[in-house]
Amino acid sequence: MPTSPATTSARAESPVAAPAAATASGFAYAAAPEATDHIRLRDRYPLFIGGGFEPPAAGVHHPTLNPATEEPLAEVAEADAADVDRAVRAARRAFSSWSRLPGARRARYLFRLARLVQERSRELAVVESLDGGKPIREARDVDIPLAAQHLFYHAGWADKLPLAFAGARARPLGVCAQVIPWNFPLLMLAWKVAPALATGNTVVLKPAETTPLTAMLFAEICQQAELPGGVVNILTGGPPAGRALVRHPDIDKVAFTGSTAVGKEIQRTLAGRGTRLTLELGGKAAHVVFDDAPLDQAVEGVVTGIYFNQGHVCCAGSRLLLQESIAEPFLRRLRARVGRLRVGNPLDKNTDVGAINSREQLERIQALVDSGVAQGAQLFQPACELPTRGYWFRPSLFTEVAPAHRIAREEIFGPVLAVMTFRTPAEAVERANNTRYGLSAGVWTTTGQRILWMAQRMRAGVVWANTYNRFDPAAPFGGFRESGFGREGGPQGLAAYVALR
């Protein structure tokens, strides 16, 4: 076998070896870092309450780190119960006038916000990458454009609510407490803020502790857009700030995206109250590949499914179910492809996999991977070089995985794929549904009727066919079972922010 793919693949079959091209290529891409000299971060960000920046009552701040270097980027305020109370009051005051504004006027503000996000997209993408560790390519091509799209989409609904809810009158709920995660900071902000504002609600939003910066830039954008004070309030801080927010007696709705454990805690907190709740929680999605799938493209889909954003994706395709008859040729392709992923500096335009968001998350991923090895699964990692500072994890895939292994059952929220096989479509469905979660699923086959057959049977809020991790503001997103309830996007997403009469 004189030629490369043969030898490369043969080497890739061994669990530790790297494909030759990943290390010894003559075509070594020179560093191509995105410029950062246009970024002006403040040393310290106060809270955004009532349309202005205000220092936290207790005067406490914490640094937010660049996970790729472990260096502090800026300090942000730590909100406490007094700050939460101030913000909720500001939102309540703003609600009476905002909710009475004609829809077309609210639309104008949302269009302005959307355009400003577009105008400042380069800055937002760089800050998203700096603060969260995601590759600049993804921040630039996915996070920021999709955030703008969500604002545009909901701006379009603001004066058309009677069409969205035919035969009923849609009234806003009031003050919405929104708590968002660190994996898609600005995008999740847009998912939450846009439908709330379009339907006439006001918002108190808490970004994640490790990724507050683009939310603070969005606060500046609210000022630029001359959004009435108090319509959007942004409180930074850790879990105590989030707890204080969802416990506040004067909120009408809680929207949370994050871990299932915290989601359950919020639901317990709200028990017995009239406060509306939507939860978008974890997942352990099955990605099913049939023997008639376009294999080379299915490999791309599987890679996008699990290594996109370092696997910090609630709908990540973290369980790969391969039809046994194609398992070997598929894994040969997949290992070679994973070996070519470029891991490193998130700001480099050629980086495919960036930094893990925090030390805490890195330790969680490592612990679960260790459990996979201890329980007897076979680990494959390419031998790519990792930077010495910062939080990094090699893209990983496990074969010889049993459905009982922790790595097959628990959400890892990292670049770790668990591969299993199946023999028949019925068995594929059974395996796919054998989870506490139900957020998303993927199916690869060229047989159209099998796509429909699978989609009818897989218990998941989203089923992607011959693609993965595609998002659109018009398509409702949300889960079943322990992945939460409520939908975001589309008219269904609007429904979560209105009371119908």
Place this chain on the structure above:
Amino acid sequence: MAAALARSLAPAALLSVDAVEVEARARLFASRSIKRDAKLWALDLAIRCTDLTSLEGSDTPGRIATLCAKALRPDPGDPRIPSVAAVCVYPAQAAEAATRLHGSPVRVAAVATGFPSGQVPLDIKVAEAAEAARVADEIDMVMDRGAFLAGRYPAVREEIERVRAAIGVRHLKVILETGELGGYDQVRRASWLAMEAGADFIKTSTGKIHPAATLAVATVMLEAIREYAFATGRAVGFKAAGGIRTARQAVGYLVAVNETLGDEWLTPERLRLGASALLNDVLMQIAKERSGAYQSGDDFSQG
């Protein structure tokens, strides 16, 4: 018929191609940011892999002489600029090209088998290829798309095999004319067919049909080459041709080859870029990368 098809196509070739994902992959290749040293390295390689092409009814010995001079010394003012891989001409001009390039490493490629349509009787195609092979080092034949689209795969295969036999040790490139095949699945099937029939290279297009080469089509062909090499151990080369006019496009193809097949394919022995207008843009980009400033198009000689 079905049995013949099954024999002539390995299972991998029957696999389908997903258009959405393959186009997404091609967009990623095109968006790779190739800078500084990497860019200079890639542009140098692009020249060394170029088949400098003139395929016009109006080609004359004088025109071919100019083309060959450009092929030998793309930039006479800069000794660091290498020669191209080959010149690609009609069979009637191959002798002139061979004379002009005699003693140089630049090879002569001649198109054949009724280029560009291929709508010529088989015996004449074979005779034309054999005649061209007397002076040309490489034969760029066109696949019989009429037979392919009619489902007569064994006929397509037999024709390639006959040309293969007629040209002896000469290098055989098989032009699939992907713009006429009607989809990525067909490109994959045709790639496999040509490789099984003995092609040394598979080539996207004649340049006479729009669309010609695209990065997505190239990706499909490169994946087929990768699979064929795995299945048989034989490394088949790839030639993109038609519509490649800018250095940036050329670098996109090099990235696609690098990330699909690896650097073993980043050599003129396995990779060619067929182009007539590409060379001067590459030279301009090299000069810009070295001097920091763009030069005028008139600073570079016409091919």
